[in-house]
């Protein structure tokens with residue numbers, strides 16, 4: 001506070017300014033009002049990001065694959081840095097480096113030059129091209145451009161170039177992920193007519209450690225499975241002192257090809273995987289089913305039951321014991337969860353099972369937003385919340401943004417906020433305990449290493465929620481009620 005030379009009059013004003021204005025100036029989102037005005041064409045602080053970021057992440061889940069951004073350098077830099085900041089690993093990707101001239105004459109020349117340079121300098125097995133707003137607006141015909149590259153011999157023998165469309169003015173990063181997975185299926189999966197009796201697992205957008213955990217569960221079931229995309233071993237690799245341009249993790253080309261001979265496909269997360277599963281059925285006649293990402297007790301139960309049924313295997317006692325441990329923690333700590341009001345934001349594929357899990361804990365998920373469009377969100381949320389939390393408000397799509405979530409919170413406060421790093425502004429202004437979950441998390445670590453899927457992951461979620469709730473209880477407790485044992 002600057003009092004300066006204005007003297008006595010301002011000194012008298014200090015207490016008033018302190019109470020009202022000063023508090024407001026410390027609030028970064030102080031202009032958010034509680035009054036909600038219906039909006040059609042304006043998004044404020046979106047609860048989503050660019051389509052190409054999802055395409056890039058999915059492409060990184062294939063061994064020897066270099067994501068390529070067909071657009072300007074700025075897009076590629078942003079997408080790489082978004083992934084690098086979250087995964088704390090250097091994310092490799094190339095770009096067609098559009099200039100003003102490219103914007104007028106199209107990106108074919110840049111694309112052909114890029115493919116030649118990429119294979120001669122970086123030697124990947126696959127180049128996975130995704131578009132950007134600019135190349136989509138120009139209308140570059142990637143089918144034709146890549147065909148020309150193959151005919152001109154720019155793509156070396158045994159190497160692959162595939163593509164998907166990711167215009168960022170529709171959908172979200174989840175749509176981009178879905179489009180790239182579909183691109184992988186379209187390009188690689190083959191039905192040779194010789195069944196391999198495997199079950200394909202198409203992973204939704206989860207952390208590398210989650211993908212590793214899903215594979216561990218599948219292995220415990222002794223099921224014959226492959227999984228793609230799979231970023232474990234690529235975006236959570238060990239520090240060895242030696243740089244590897246193409247780490248040894250991820251789904252392999254033979255695995256992707258073999259997906260076409262599988263007996264069944266399970267997609268984990270409707271928004272990120274259903275289109276690819278459909279494509280695989282259409283192309284190779286492999287039937288599919290979709291279940292939620294196994295977050296929380298019920299979704300993990302459903303995943304394990306589904307996999308054991310389609311792989312025709314029994315659930316081992318060791319997995320039943322893992323389940324029992326999760327239930328034990330819930331039983332021990334239930335009183336801390338009961339009745340707590342929660343606001344959540346992020347991607348629909350993890351919001352749906354997480355909301356279901358919170359309801360099972362007898363918490364009250366009252367406000368939920370997701371920037372990713374799709375009717376299934378509304379249907380699932382109504383189903384999960386309808387009877388149990390009738391007062392809940394939920395919305396997805398363009399105007400389901402962080403601003404709206406904040407306005408709802410201002411109308412009636414919550415006890416807990418769950419979402420990515422961008423939630424920290426609301427958490428700070430409204431003084432709400434905050435659990436970081438989803439993408440991106442740029443200001444903490446741990447998300448890449450400690451899974452939140454499966455029964456073990458369920459315990460991790462409970463631990464994270466309990467920690468912030470108990471910290472709040474400790475912080476707010478008067479001396480007489482400050483407990484040592486909780």
Ligand code: SF4
Pocket residue numbers: 050051052071074075078132133134168169
């Ligand atoms: S919104 Fe479009 S132009 Fe902007 S970074 Fe994303 S892809 Fe590039």
